Amino acid sequence: MPELPEVEAVSRRLREQVTGAEIRRARVLRPRSTYPQPPSKVEHLAAGRTIEAVQRRGKHILIYLSGGIVLGCHLRMTGNLHVVPDAGTRPASTRLYLELADGRGIVLNDPRALGVMNAFPLAQAETLMNKLGIEPLSAEFTPDRLIEFAARSKMPVKVFLMDQRFISGLGNIYAAEALYRARIHPATPASQIRPARLRRLHAAIVDVLNDAVKSAYIAYERPGQFREAERFPLAVYGREGVCCSVCHRKIRRLTQAGRSTYYCPGCQR
DNA sequence: AGTCACCTGATT
DNA sequence: AATCAGGTGACT
Numbered sequence: 001m002p003e004l005p006e007v008e009a010v011s012r013r014l015r016e017q018v019t020g021a022e023i024r025r026a027r028v029l030r031p032r033s034t035y036p037q038p039p040s041k042v043e044h045l046a047a048g049r050t051i052e053a054v055q056r057r058g059k060h061i062l063i064y065l066s067g068g069i070v071l072g073c074h075l076r077m078t079g080n081l082h083v084v085p086d087a088g089t090r091p092a093s094t095r096l097y098l099e100l101a102d103g104r105g106i107v108l109n110d111p112r113a114l115g116v117m118n119a120f121p122l123a124q125a126e127t128l129m130n131k132l133g134i135e136p137l138s139a140e141f142t143p144d145r146l147i148e149f150a151a152r153s154k155m156p157v158k159v160f161l162m163d164q165r166f167i168s169g170l171g172n173i174y175a176a177e178a179l180y181r182a183r184i185h186p187a188t189p190a191s192q193i194r195p196a197r198l199r200r201l202h203a204a205i206v207d208v209l210n211d212a213v214k215s216a217y218i219a220y221e222r223p224g225q226f227r228e229a230e231r232f233p234l235a236v237y238g239r240e241g242v243c244c245s246v247c248h249r250k251i252r253r254l255t256q257a258g259r260s261t262y263y264c265p266g267c268q269r
Numbered sequence: 270a271g272t273c274a275c276c277t278g279a280t281t
Numbered sequence: 282a283a284t285c286a287g288g289t290g291a292c293t
Binding site: 001002003006059074075076077078112114115162164171172173174237238259260 | 285286287288289
């Protein structure tokens, strides 16, 4: 599920629902879901604290607790973090949950069980988050910063865009969609792209993420079956063999760093 | 820079 | 039965 827009939607809804709530206790049902920490660390550090704020950083959800503790959650491929009315009634693929003093539960629900939650003192959480790259929807993400980063990387530009140490939040779908909008071939080495095209790429990244944030927020407000239907139409991702609506050539797929990349051979040179 | 491991469920 | 999946960290 989640890249930046989906994580933003999850984070916003959580913020609205649980800011100010008290965590009675935390229960880890699957021990690996707190990797690399032991489950007891999360259980002990979360219990009895009040939720002061919920923030997103890259694809991480940060739950700030009273007493200077932060719960950091990463949803990986299939995770979701959401509130249930009764902590005693949870989805089948619940990996851990926070039982609130009012009886509700915050559930890390993840069929593939790749998602994780950790507990950190505030300073340690900040240190970890400082290793992430720039927030693409913040004012610091400027065309010049993108040009500066790209100049230092020989990676294929699509792999570069997904590297969280440069820009944090882009994943397989929106990296491909941004390159399509910018008309850049995904295999182009980042350092070889001229500044004018990187400016176009910068605008494409901001646009595609803003579009996706809007639809992701709506999608997460609704029951599951409407999720896919409400996302704006993707131009290339998952559309191998379909004709490009601009040039009518067939969308192709290639493999980069072990992941599928979709692109239009006509539009992206 | 590539390959695997971590997992399960959907699709071919 | 095999392959694929919106992610990432730990190995070569």
